[in-house]
Amino acid sequence: MDLxxxxxxxxxxLAVLSAIYVVxxxxxVYTVLALISTLIMVSGLFFTLxxxxxxxxxxxxxxxxxxxxxxxxISTVPEYKGKPxxxxxxxxxxxxxFILFLELAYVSLYGAWQSATxxxxxxxxxxxxxxxxxxxxxxxxxxxxxxVASLILLVxxxxxxxxxxxxxxxxxxx
Amino acid sequence: MSIPYEYYIVLSGLLMVLGLIGIIVRKNIITILIxxxxxxxxxxxxxxxxxxxxxxxxxxxxxxxxxxxxxAEAAIGLGLIMAIYRLKKDVDVEKLTELKL
Amino acid sequence: MENxxxxxxxxxxxxxxxxxxxxxxxxxxxxPLSGIVAVIxxxxxxxxxVIGFLHVHEHGGHYDLKLFTWMPLGDYNIxxxxxxxxxxxxxxxxxxxxxxxxxxxxxxxxxxxxxxxxFFAYLSLFVFMMLMLTLSxxxxxxxxxxxGVGLVSYLLIGYYHNKRSAVNAAFESFIVNRVGDWSFLIxxxxxxxxxxxxxxxxxxxxxxEAGYWTITAIALLLFGGAVGKSAQIPLHIWLPNAMExxxxxSALIHAAxxxxxxxYMVARLMPIFASSSVALDTVLxxxxxxxxxxxxxxxxxxxxxxxxxxxxxSQLGYMFAAEGLGRFxxxxxxxxxxxxxKALLFLAAGSVLIGVHHILNIWKMGQLRxxxxxxxxxxxxxxxxxxxxxxxxxxxxxxxxxxxxxHINWVVWLFLWIGAGLTAFYIFRLYFLxxxxxxxxxxxxxxxxxxxxxxxxxxLIVLATATVVLGFFREFFFEYLRPVLDPRAxxxxxAPEATKRLMEEGLSRAEHVHxxxxxxxxxxxxxxxxxxxxxxxxxxxxxxxxxxxxQKQVISYKWLGETFKPLYNLFYNRWYFDxxxxxxxxxxYLKLSKYLWYVGDxxxxxxxxxxxxxxAVWTGHKLALTQTGRISAYxxxxxxxxxxxxxxxxxxx
Numbered sequence: 013m014d015l016x017x018x019x020x021x022x023x024x025x026l027a028v029l030s031a032i033y034v035v036x037x038x039x040x041v042y043t044v045l046a047l048i049s050t051l052i053m054v055s056g057l058f059f060t061l062x063x064x065x066x067x068x069x070x071x072x073x074x075x076x077x078x079x080x081x082x083x084x085x086i087s088t089v090p091e092y093k094g095k096p097x098x099x100x101x102x103x104x105x106x107x108x109x110f111i112l113f114l115e116l117a118y119v120s121l122y123g124a125w126q127s128a129t130x131x132x133x134x135x136x137x138x139x140x141x142x143x144x145x146x147x148x149x150x151x152x153x154x155x156x157x158x159x160v161a162s163l164i165l166l167v168x169x170x171x172x173x174x175x176x177x178x179x180x181x182x183x184x185x186x
Numbered sequence: 187m188s189i190p191y192e193y194y195i196v197l198s199g200l201l202m203v204l205g206l207i208g209i210i211v212r213k214n215i216i217t218i219l220i221x222x223x224x225x226x227x228x229x230x231x232x233x234x235x236x237x238x239x240x241x242x243x244x245x246x247x248x249x250x251x252x253x254x255x256x257x258a259e260a261a262i263g264l265g266l267i268m269a270i271y272r273l274k275k276d277v278d279v280e281k282l283t284e285l286k287l
Numbered sequence: 288m289e290n291x292x293x294x295x296x297x298x299x300x301x302x303x304x305x306x307x308x309x310x311x312x313x314x315x316x317x318x319p320l321s322g323i324v325a326v327i328x329x330x331x332x333x334x335x336x337v338i339g340f341l342h343v344h345e346h347g348g349h350y351d352l353k354l355f356t357w358m359p360l361g362d363y364n365i366x367x368x369x370x371x372x373x374x375x376x377x378x379x380x381x382x383x384x385x386x387x388x389x390x391x392x393x394x395x396x397x398x399x400x401x402x403x404x405x406f407f408a409y410l411s412l413f414v415f416m417m418l419m420l421t422l423s424x425x426x427x428x429x430x431x432x433x434x435g436v437g438l439v440s441y442l443l444i445g446y447y448h449n450k451r452s453a454v455n456a457a458f459e460s461f462i463v464n465r466v467g468d469w470s471f472l473i474x475x476x477x478x479x480x481x482x483x484x485x486x487x488x489x490x491x492x493x494x495x496e497a498g499y500w501t502i503t504a505i506a507l508l509l510f511g512g513a514v515g516k517s518a519q520i521p522l523h524i525w526l527p528n529a530m531e532x533x534x535x536x537s538a539l540i541h542a543a544x545x546x547x548x549x550x551y552m553v554a555r556l557m558p559i560f561a562s563s564s565v566a567l568d569t570v571l572x573x574x575x576x577x578x579x580x581x582x583x584x585x586x587x588x589x590x591x592x593x594x595x596x597x598x599x600x601s602q603l604g605y606m607f608a609a610e611g612l613g614r615f616x617x618x619x620x621x622x623x624x625x626x627x628x629k630a631l632l633f634l635a636a637g638s639v640l641i642g643v644h645h646i647l648n649i650w651k652m653g654q655l656r657x658x659x660x661x662x663x664x665x666x667x668x669x670x671x672x673x674x675x676x677x678x679x680x681x682x683x684x685x686x687x688x689x690x691x692x693x694h695i696n697w698v699v700w701l702f703l704w705i706g707a708g709l710t711a712f713y714i715f716r717l718y719f720l721x722x723x724x725x726x727x728x729x730x731x732x733x734x735x736x737x738x739x740x741x742x743x744x745x746x747l748i749v750l751a752t753a754t755v756v757l758g759f760f761r762e763f764f765f766e767y768l769r770p771v772l773d774p775r776a777x778x779x780x781x782a783p784e785a786t787k788r789l790m791e792e793g794l795s796r797a798e799h800v801h802x803x804x805x806x807x808x809x810x811x812x813x814x815x816x817x818x819x820x821x822x823x824x825x826x827x828x829x830x831x832x833x834x835x836x837x838q839k840q841v842i843s844y845k846w847l848g849e850t851f852k853p854l855y856n857l858f859y860n861r862w863y864f865d866x867x868x869x870x871x872x873x874x875x876y877l878k879l880s881k882y883l884w885y886v887g888d889x890x891x892x893x894x895x896x897x898x899x900x901x902x903a904v905w906t907g908h909k910l911a912l913t914q915t916g917r918i919s920a921y922x923x924x925x926x927x928x929x930x931x932x933x934x935x936x937x938x939x940x
Contacts, residue, residue, distance in 0.1 A: 020189045024197050031201055031224055035208035040217065047220050054227050061194070063234045066249045070230070073253050078223065078260045085216060085264045089271050092214045094278055101919050105210040105926060109203045112930040115937060116199030120192050145243045146250075154247050161254045168258030176265035178272070210923045218918075283916030 019060045027053035038096045044082055051075040065143045194235035201228035215270070215277050219263050226256045291342075291350050294371055296335040297379055298418035304328025305411035312404025322394035325407035329390055329414055333383035340376045347770060348372070349781060351424050351488070363484045370424030370487070372781075374771040377619065378421040378551050381626050385543050386414050388746035392634050393535035395743035396641060406446060406533070413439040417544050421551060426475045426485040429552065433471065433516065436545045437464045443540065444532040456528035463525040467515015474508030481505065488781065491558045495785035499563060506559050506566035510573075513549030517603045519577040524865055526600055530592040534637030537592060542599050542633050543626035550606045550622050554615050557772055558782050561613070561793035571611025571699060578604025579702040580862055582709035586716075587848075587858045590647045591639065594717050595632050598673060601710060602629070602685075608703060609688045612695050613797030615772040617687050620764045624680035624757050628672040631750040632714075635666035638739045638747065639721065643732050649720045656722040658736045663722045665747040670718050672754045674711035675826045677810055683758035686813060686822050687802045693818055694800045704825060711829025719837040761806040 030049040037043040051074045058067030137145060150158060201224060208221025230249045237245030271277060304325050312321045343350075349372030356364045390410065397406055416439055420432025438461075445457030479485055481501055482493045494502065513519070518526035529541050540546070553560055553570060560566050581601035588594045602625050609618035642659055643652060656663040672681035689707060692700040738744065769776040774790040782790070803809045813819025835841045848855050860866065913924070 014188075016188055020193070024193075027197075028200060028204075031204045034217075034220060034224060035204050035211065040214065043217055043220060047223065050224065051227065054231060057194070057197075057231055058234055060189075061234050061238050063237065063246050063249075066230070066234060066246050066253075069250065069253055073257055074223070074227070078257055081260050081264050082216065082220065085267060088268065089216070089277055092277055094213055096213065096217070097211045098213050098280075098919065101210045101923055102207075105207050105923055108927050108930045109207045112206075112926065112933065113199055113203040115930065115933045116203070117196045118937065119933075120195040120199065142243075142246075146246050149243050150247050150250070154244075157251060161251055165254060165258055168261050172261040172265040175262065176268045206922070206926055210919050210926060212919075279919060280917060282918075286914060286916030 016060055019056065023053045023056040023060065027057070036097060040086055040092065044079060044086065047082075048075055048079055051079070062137065063142060065146050191235045191239040195232055198228045198232035198235070201225075201231070213279055215267055215279050215282070216264075218279065219260065219267070222263075223256065223260065226252060291339070291352060291371060293335055294339050294350075294352065294369055294422075295354070297332050297339070297383065298369075298415055298422060300332040300335070301325075301328045301411040301414040301418070305408050305415060308404050308411065309408040312408055317404070319394055319398075319403075321404040321407045322390070322397070325411045326387065326390045326394065328411055329383060329386045332414065332418070333380070333387045336376070336379040336383045339371060340380045343371060343373055343376050344767060348778065349771075353424075357427075360479075361483075363479075365425065365427045365485065367428060368424045369422045371422070372771055373767050374551075374554060374619070375421050377623065377768065379418060381623055382414065382417050382421060382544050385626055385630050385750075386539060388749055389535050389539045389543075389630060389634065392538075392637065392743050392746040393533075395740050396535055396637050397533065400533075402446070406443075409439055409442050409446070410535070410539070413443065413540060413545075417548070420548055424487055426478060426487075426490075429555075430468075430471065430475060433512065433548065433552075434468060436540070436548060437461060437468065437516070440464075440529070440536075440540050440545055443536040444529050446532055446536065450531065452528075453531040456525070456531040460525040460529050463522050464515045467512045467522050469511075470508050470515070471512025474505050474512070477501075477508060478505050487555070491782040491786050494558055494562055494782075495789055502559060503563040503565045506556075506563050507569060509556065509559070510553065510566065510570060513552055513607075514573060517546045517549030517607070518600050519549075519573050519604060519607065520580060521864070523577060523581070523600055524861075524868060527593045527596045527861075530590070530596050534592070534633060534640060537596070538630045538633035538637065541596065542629035546599060546603055547606075547622050547626065550603065550610065550618060553607070553610050554619055554772060557615055558786055558790050560610070561615075561774070562786075562789040564793050564796070567611050567613065567793055567796070569611075570607050571696070574604040574607025574609075574611055575699045575702050576604070577601065578608060578706045582706040582713070583858045584861050585713040586709060587855060589649055591636050591649050591652075591717065591721065592633075592647060594649075594713060595629070595636060598632075598710065598714060599629055601706060602673075604706075605685060605688050605703065608692065608699065612688070612691050612699075612800075613794040614688065614691050614800070616765055616768045617684070617691065617802075619768055619772070620761065621684040621688060623764070624672070624684040624754070627750055627757060628669045628679075628681060628754045631665060631669040631747065631754060632673065634743070634747055634750065635662050635669060638662040638743050639666075641739055641743070642736045644735075646732075649717060652721045654723070655736070658733075659738045661738055661744045661747060665744075665751040666722065667718065668751040668754055670714045673714050674830060675707060675822070676830075677813075677823075678755065678758060680754050680756075680758040683761050683806055683809060686819070687809065689822055690802055690813075690818055691797065691800045695796055704822065707822065708825040708829045711826045712833050715830045715833035716837050719833055723838055759806045761809065762804045765804040 027050050030046045030053060033046040034043055034050060037046060052071065055067045055070040055075065058064075058070060205221045205223075205225035205228060208224060209218050212218050212221060230252055233245040233249050233252075237243060267277065270282065274282065276282075304327070308321045308324055349370065351368060351370050353366045353368040356366045358365045390407075393406070393410065397403055400406065413436060416432050416435030418432070419435065420429055423429040423432060441457045441461040444460055445454050447453045475485065478490065481497050482490050484490065484493070497505075515522040526541060526546070530537055532540075560570065578601045581597045581604060585594050585597035585601065588597065602621070606618045606621050606625070609615070609621060638659065639652070639655060639662060640647070642655065642662070646652070668679065672679035675682045675685045677683070685707065689700065689703050692703050770778060771781070774782070774787040774794065777787060803812050813823060836844050836847070857863070913920075
C-alpha cells in the first residue's frame with residue numbers, strides 16, 4: 013500500500029460521506045460545511061492524480077469563492093422551515109439512482125476505452141511540471157475558449173448584478 | 187501499485203448520482219443548487235482521471251473552464267434565487283410551480 | 288418513280304385555310320370571305336387528290352412518304368407520313384371532292400349566322416383531321432386523325448352553343464366516342480406489344496408470327512373504336528342527337544366522312560381482320576344488327592334530320608356487313624356511293640330547312656315540290672338511290688351486298704333484305720310527307736318559302752348527277768381496288784406470302800360468291816335471277832306501300848300505329864337503348880359517386896383528418912398531466928429515463 017493508494021481511499025471515502033450529508037442533511041449551514049468538505053476532498057483527489065494546478069484552482073475558486081456566494085444568500089434568505097427532503101421523490105429516485113450508478117460502474121470497469129493519446133506522458137510531466145504543461149496547451153491551442161471564458165464571466169457578472177438588484181435601487185437611479 | 191484510473195471514474199459516477207438524487211429530493215432551492223455543484227465536481231474528477239490515463243492535459247484545461255462556468259452559473263443562479271425570494275417570499279420548490287399546465 | 292411530294296398539299300391546304308380563318312376570320316374575313324377561303328382551301332386539296340388518284344390508277348403500287356419523325360419509341364419511330372395507294376387515294380378523293388361541294392353549300396346555308404368564320408375554321412380543320420386519318424401509314428397517326436375528327440365533331444355539333452340541347456348532344460357524341468376510342472387505343476397498344484411496330488406494312492409482314500387469338504383480340508379492340516366512331520350498336524346513341532349541329536355538318540361529318548372512318552379503318556387493316564374469322568363474324572353481326580335496328584327506328588321518327596341519320600346508321604351497317612362477309616371491295620364501293628347520295632339527302636334537307644325556317648317536324652311540311660322544285664327533284668334522286676332502284680348508284684352498291692349475304696349466311700340475308708324493304712319505305716314516307724301532298728304547312732311560311740340560291744342548289748345538282756352516274760363505274764372500282772383488297776392480286780411489297788395465306792383463309796367464306804362486276808351485267812343478272820328480282824320488288828314494294836299510306840291515304844297510318852302499338856313504342860323509343868344506358872350508367876354512376884362520397888370522403892378522409900386533430904388534442908391533455916411545474920419531478924423523469932436507456936443500450940451491446 014503506497015501513499016497514493018492510502019490517499020485515494022481516504023479522500024474518496026470522506027468525499028462520499030460528505031456528499032451524503034450534503035444530500036440528506038437537515039441544517040442548511042451544516043450542508044454548506046459538508047459541501048466545503050467535499051470540495052476539499054475532491055481537490056485532494058486531484059493532487060493524488062498529479063494535477064496540481066487544477067487542484068489548487070479547485071480550492072481557490074470552489075471551496076472559497078462559490079461557497080461564499082452560498083453563505084451570502086443563505087444569510088439573506090430567512091430560515092427555511094419545512095422538511096429538508098421530500099419523501100415521495102426519495103422513494104423513486106434512490107433505486108433508479110442506484111441502477112444508474114451500477115450501469116456507470118459497469119461501463120467504467122468493464123468497458124473498452126480507446127482514444128488518441130497525447131504527448132504528455134509521465135516522463136515529460138516529470139520534467140516540466142504540471143503547471144507548465146497545462147499552460148503550454150492553454151495559451152496556444154485553447155486560447156480562443158480562454159478568451160471567451162473571460163467574456164462569459166463578464167456577462168455573468170453584469171447579469172447577476174442586474175437580476176439581484178432590489179427594486180428601490182432602480183427607482184433611486186431614475 | 188498505483189490506483190487504476192477506472193476507480194476514479196466509478197467514484198465520479200457515484201458522486202454524480204448522489205448529486206442527481208440531491209436535486210430530486212431536496213426541497214430548498216438553495217440546497218438544490220448545492221447539489222448541482224456536487225455534480226459538476228464529479229465531472230471534474232472524471233476529466234482529470236482520463237487526462238492522466240491518456241497522457242494529455244486537454245482534460246485539465248476543460249476542468250479549468252468548468253470551474254469558470256460553475257462560478258458564473260452559481261452567481262447568476264443565486265441572483266435569481268434572490269429575485270424569486272423577493273417575489274414569492276418563499277424558497278420551497280413545491281410552491282414554485284408557475285410552469286404548471 | 289415520280290416526285291409525289293405534291294401530295295402533301297392534300298392534308299395541309301385545309302389546315303392552312305383553317306389557321307388563316309381562325310386567326311384572321313373574326314376581324315378581317317367577315318362573310319362571305321371566310322367561306323371562300325375555306326372552299327379554296329379544300330378545292331386545292333381536291334384537285335391534288337384527283338391528280339394523285341389518276342396517277343396511282345395509271346401506275347399502281349403504293350407510295351410511303353415520310354415527313355418527319357414525331358417520336359422515337361425504342362426501336363420504332365412514330366412518324367408523320369403519307370401513304371398513297373388506291374384505297375387511300377379513293378378515300379381522299381371522296382372526302383375532298385364531297386367536302387368541296389358541301390362547303391359551297393354551307394356558304395349559302397350559314398348566311399347570316401353569327402360566328403360564320405368560326406364555322407368554316409372548324410370545318411376546314413375537320414377536313415385536315417380526316418385526311419390525316421386516311422393518309423396515315425401507321426396506327427398512331429390514324430388515331431391522331433381519329434381523335435381529331437371526334438374533337439371537331441364535338442366543336443361543330445355544339446356550334447349553337449347557346450342551345451342546351453346542342454351542348455348536351457356534343458358532350459354525348461364525344462363521350463360515347465371516347466368509349467370506342469378507349470377500345471381502339473388498347474388495340475393499338477396490344478399491336479405495339481405484339482408486333483413491336485405500328486406501321487401498316489410492317490404489321491402486315493409480321494402477321495403470321497402472332498397467334499390466332501392475339502390477332503383476333505387486336506382486331507376486335509380496333510373494331511370497338513369503329514363501333515363508336517361509325518355509330519353501330521351499342522355505341523350508336525350519339526348519332527341522332529348529333530343532328531343538333533348545322534346541316535352541312537350533318538352532311539359532311541355524319542354522313543359522308545367521319546362515320547365512314549370506321550369502315551375505312553377496317554378496309555385499311557384488312558389483313559388483320561381477314562386473318563381472323565371471329566373478327567369478321569363480329570363485324571358482320573354488329574353491322575347486320577345495326578342495319579336492321581336503325582331501319583326499324585327510322586320508320587316512326589318525325590324529325591327530318593333524324594330519319595336521315597338513322598338511315599346513315601343503317602347503311603353503315605350494310606358496309607360493315609359487306610366487310611364481314613369478306614366482300615371488302617363491295618363495302619368500299621357502297622361507302623363511296625353512300626357518301627354521294629347521303630350528302631345529297633342531307634343537303635336537300637338543309638335546303639328544305641332554310642326554306643321553312645328550321646322547322647324539323649315532317650308533319651308540319653308538305654307540298655314543297657311546288658315551291659322548291661330543284662330541291663325536290665334532287666331529293667327524289669337521292670331517295671331512289673337509297674332505296675336501291677336502278678339505274679341509281681345505290682342499286683349497284685347495296686344489292687350486291689344483299690345477294691352475297693344470301694350465298695354466305697341466310698340469317699344475315701334475312702335481316703339485310705327486310706332492312707332494305709324498310710329503308711325504301713321510310714325514305715319515301717319522308718319524301719311524300721315533305722314534298723308531296725301533305726298539306727300541313729304553316730300558312731305564314733307558305734308565303735315565304737322559295738327555292739334556295741344557286742350556291743346551295745348547284746352542289747345538289749352535282750351530287751345528284753354523281754349519284755346517277757356512279758353506279759356504272761362498278762367495274763372500274765373493282766379493278767382499281769383489287770391490288771389493295773384482294774389477296775390474290777396484292778403485290779408482295781404490301782403483304783408477303785405468309786400473310787396472304789392467312790387472309791385467303793379468312794376470306795374463303797366469300798370464295799363461292801360470284802357477282803358480276805360489270806354494272807350492265809349486274810343489272811341484267813338481277814333482272815333475271817329470282818334473288819335479284821325479289822330484292823328489286825322489295826324496294827319497289829316499300830315505295831308503293833309508302834305511297835299508299837302517306838300519299839293516297841288508302842291505309843290509315845293511325846290504324847297501323849294502333850294495331851302494332853307495342854312495336855310502334857319499341858321503334859319510337861329507339862329500342863329503349865337510351866333509357867337502358869341512362870338507368871345503368873348515369874344512375875349507377877351517381878349511386879357510386881354518392882357511396883364514395885359518403886364512405887371515402889366523409890368517413891375515411893374526414894375521419895382521418897379530424898381524427899388526427901382530435902387525437903393530438905387528447906394526447907396533449909393527457910401529457911399535460913406530467914407538466915406539474917415542479918422541477919424535482921422533471922429531474923426525476925430525466926433520471927429514470929437515463930437509467931432505462933443506458934440499461935437498454937448496455938443490454939443490447
